[in-house]
Amino acid sequence: MEMSAEFSVRTGGERPTVALVGDWTANNLGDAPARLAEAVTADGPVAVDIRKVRRLDTAGAYALVRALPQDFDLKAVQARPESARLLELVGAAVHVQPVAPARSGRFREFTIRLGKGVMNIGYEWVDTLAFLGHLLVVVARAFVYLFTNPKRIRWAAIFALAERAGLDAIPIVAITSFFIGAVVGLLGANMLSQFGAQVFAVELIGIAVLREFNIIITAVLLAGRSASSFAAELGSMKMNQEIDAMQVMGVDPFEALVLPRFVALLATIPLLTFVATLSGLFGGMVVVWLVLDLGPAFFLQRIVDNVGAVHFWVGMSKAPVMAAVIAGIGCRQGLEVGGDVESLGRRVTAAVVHAIFAIIMIDAAFALLFMKLNL
Incomplete structure (x- = not known):
């Protein structure tokens, strides 16, 4: 009591x-x-x-x-x-007397933030290398399974993700590329007509679309569409401890979740790049036809004679690299999500920003490489 x-x-x-x-x-x-x-x-x-x-x-x-x-x-x-x-x-x-925190100067705070930023970059680099190594091991294992035990590969997940991440993006890629090609055509016709060389607008459209804009537009759209989707999906599974449960059951999350997304984008980005190429050329052709009164037959013949297939293959050669980067960044950011919604939001945002930044850097590296190769 x-x-x-x-x-x-x-x-x-x-x-x-x-x-x-x-x-x-x-x-x-x-x-x-x-x-x-x-x-x-x-x-x-x-x-x-x-x-x-x-x-x-x-x-x-x-x-x-x-x-x-x-x-x-x-x-x-x-x-x-x-x-x-x-x-x-x-x-x-x-009776403990509170100790007032010592005030640090702005320069000291700046150096602390700078040091933490450098350390975070180092940690991110190490984690990226670990992710890349694990992914390469899984890809090599899947390549072996392709010839020894094809049933081990998750074909259903690959085809479903290819449809959702690739084929469903055809309309937005085609429309965006059409207007990009039209804008390039308008700029070329406007600028070149001042020098009486408006006919060269065809070459400008062909080289710009075939070499750069087709893959850039496709990769940027998929960075905002697929990389964010991959990060959100894997991050939600990480928050719900579904990935931990898969590991307990002996299932490799890279083989079950990352590899299908990687293969799906690897297979669909070349197709989307080809669609973007056709749509961009069509947009430029429409503008040239309406503004310069140069017919479609003339436009296509000049593309074949003066532009050629080299620029097309230069643009297409970038597609597999862009696919690997977008899928890898999206999946890695998803697997780094913590246990709260704020972490999920940060990682989804980071997936889009990092993917777009990587796309621009890789395209610049390809431009330097092809310039050295005289292509």
């Missing part, structure tokens, strides 16, 4: 003694702490006896410490050993 916290003051000795009784716990304190503080203040220096207290918790010990003078020696309290230890612990915590 619980008893309320009470106390009594005995004045028969050398100095008043405060004797606590009952349960000095959070649920039974009542107004006893306030009355105790008034009694101690009125009677001056006191002795404290808590040996008859039935139960004492941190709330009761805190109330007693706050009621006593700040210079009161808690070791002089008459108490059972366990009560004395609790009282000493609470008293030490109450």
Whole structure:
């Protein structure tokens, strides 16, 4: 049976003694702490006896410490050993003086942020290499399975992802490429007509679309469409501990989740690039026909004679690399998601930003390479 916290003051000795009784716990304190503080203040220096207290918790010990003078020696309290230890612990915590954090200068804060940024870049680089190594092992294993045990490959997942990530993107890729080709045609016709060389707008459209814009537009659209989708899907599975459950069951997440997405994009981006090429050329041809009055037959013949197939194959050669980068970045960011929604949002955003940045850098590297090869 619980008893309320009470106390009594005995004045028969050398100095008043405060004797606590009952349960000095959070649920039974009542107004006893306030009355105790008034009694101690009125009677001056006191002795404290808590040996008859039935139960004492941190709330009761805190109330007693706050009621006593700040210079009161808690070791002089008459108490059972366990009560004395609790009282000493609470008293030490109450009398700790807060330490104001030292103010650091702006330069020091800048160097700290710079150092953390460099360290984070190093960690990201190491994690990327680990992801790449694991992915290469899984791809090599799948290549072996292709000839030894094709049933081990998840064909259903590959075809489903190829349709969702690739074929379903054909309309948006075609429309965007059409307008890009039309814009290039308008700019070429407007600028070249000032020099009487408007007929060369055909070559400008052909080289720009076949060599650069077809793969760039396709890769950027898939970076925003597929990389974010892959990161969100794998991140949601990571949050729900589905990936951990797969590992417990002996299923490699790279083989079950990453490889199908990697193969799906690897197979569909060349097709989407070809669609973007046709659509971009068609948009440029329409503009040349309407603005410069050069017919489709003339446009196509000039493309075949003066542009050729080299620029087409230069653009198509970038497609597998872009596919690998987009799929790899999206899957890696998804697997790095933590246990909260904020982490999921950050990783999805990072997947899109990193993929677009990688696309631009890779395209610049290809441009330098083909310039050195004179292609």
